[in-house]
Amino acid sequence: MGLHLENVSIARGRSRILEGVTGRLAEGQIVGLVGPNGTGKSTLINAIATLLPFSGIVRWRGEPVRLGEIGYMPQHSQVRADLTVVETVLLGRHERLGWRVDNGDVDAAIFVLEEFGIAHLHARQMNTLSGGQQQLVLLAQRLLREPKLLLLDEATSALDIRHQMQVFDRLRAYVERTGALVIIAIHDLNLAARHTNTIMLLDRGRAAGIGPFGSVLHEDMLRNVYGIDAEILVSRSGHTVILPLGAVEGRG
Numbered sequence: 047m048g049l050h051l052e053n054v055s056i057a058r059g060r061s062r063i064l065e066g067v068t069g070r071l072a073e074g075q076i077v078g079l080v081g082p083n084g085t086g087k088s089t090l091i092n093a094i095a096t097l098l099p100f101s102g103i104v105r106w107r108g109e110p111v112r113l114g115e116i117g118y119m120p121q122h123s124q125v126r127a128d129l130t131v132v133e134t135v136l137l138g139r140h141e142r143l144g145w146r147v148d149n150g151d152v153d154a155a156i157f158v159l160e161e162f163g164i165a166h167l168h169a170r171q172m173n174t175l176s177g178g179q180q181q182l183v184l185l186a187q188r189l190l191r192e193p194k195l196l197l198l199d200e201a202t203s204a205l206d207i208r209h210q211m212q213v214f215d216r217l218r219a220y221v222e223r224t225g226a227l228v229i230i231a232i233h234d235l236n237l238a239a240r241h242t243n244t245i246m247l248l249d250r251g252r253a254a255g256i257g258p259f260g261s262v263l264h265e266d267m268l269r270n271v272y273g274i275d276a277e278i279l280v281s282r283s284g285h286t287v288i289l290p291l292g293a294v295e296g297r298g
C-alpha cells in the first residue's frame with residue numbers, strides 16, 4: 047500500500063511552501079527527496095511526520111500517519127542530554143524498555159552500532175563525539191526501532207564518503223530485510239543516483255517528477271530546476287554520474 051500523498055499543500059503567511067504535492071511511494075525501497083535549497087523538502091517530511099498542519103491527504107498503508115509508529119530524523123538532529131552512545135541507541139526502544147534493559151536489547155544496540163562501524167564508541171558520552179559520529183549514532187537509534195516508514199532529513203550530510211556509503215548499504219539491507227519504505231532528503235545527486243530506487247523532485251513546492259533517477263533528473267530538468275548545465279554520464283562500472291559544468295547565467 048505504501049505512502050499516498052494527495053494534494054498536500056502548506057502555506058505560511060502569504061507564501062505557499064508546498065503546493066498540491068501528489069504521488070504514491072511503494073514500500074520496499076529507498077526514495078531520494080531532492081530539489082534546490084528552500085524548495086520544501088523538510089516541510090514535506092515534517093508534514094508526512096504529522097509535525098506540521100497541511101491540507102490534502104497523507105496516508106501510510108491506508109491510514110493517517112502516527113508519529114510514534116514511524117522513524118523520523120530531522121535535519122541537524124542532536125542529543126543534548128548527558129548520555130552515552132549505547133544509552134542513546136537504546137532510547138530507540140524506549141516505549142518497550144520501561145525501567146529494565148535486558149541483555150538482548152543491549153546486544154541489539156551494539157549490533158546496530160557494529161553495522162555502522164562505530165561499536166568502539168559505545169561507552170563514549172554523546173557530547174564528546176564529532177557531528178558525523180553523532181549523526182551515525184542517531185541513525186542507529188532510528189534503525190533499532192525497526193520502523194516500516196523511515197523519514198530522514200539530510201541524515202548523511204555530515205558524513206565522509208565512506209560512512210555515507212556504509213549508511214546507504216545498511217539502509218539497503220534494512221529495506222530488503224524488512225520491506226520498509228525509507229524517504230531521505232538529500233542534496234548529493236550522485237549519491238542519490240547510486241543508492242536510491244526512486245527520486246521525488248521538488249521544485250518551488252511542487253512535485254516536478256517522481257520515478258527512477260534517469261527519468262526524472264535529465265539534463266533539461268537540471269537546467270530548469272537547479273539552474274545548472276550538467277552532463278549525465280555513465281561510468282565504466284555502469285553507474286550514472288552527474289558532472290556539473292556551470293551555473294546557468296541569470297538565475298538567482
Ligand SMILES: Nc1ncnc2c1ncn2[C@@H]1O[C@H](COP(=O)(O)OP(=O)(O)OP(=O)(O)O)[C@@H](O)[C@H]1O
Nearest residue numbers: 058063081082083084085086087088089090121231
Ligand atoms: N517557519 C517558517 N516560516 C516561514 N517560512 C518558512 C518556515 N520554515 C520554512 N520556511 C520556508 O519554506 C520554504 C521551504 O523550506 P524547507 O526547509 O522545507 O526547504 P528545503 O527544501 O528543506 O531546503 P534546504 O535544502 O535548504 O534544507 C523555504 O522558502 C523556507 O524559507
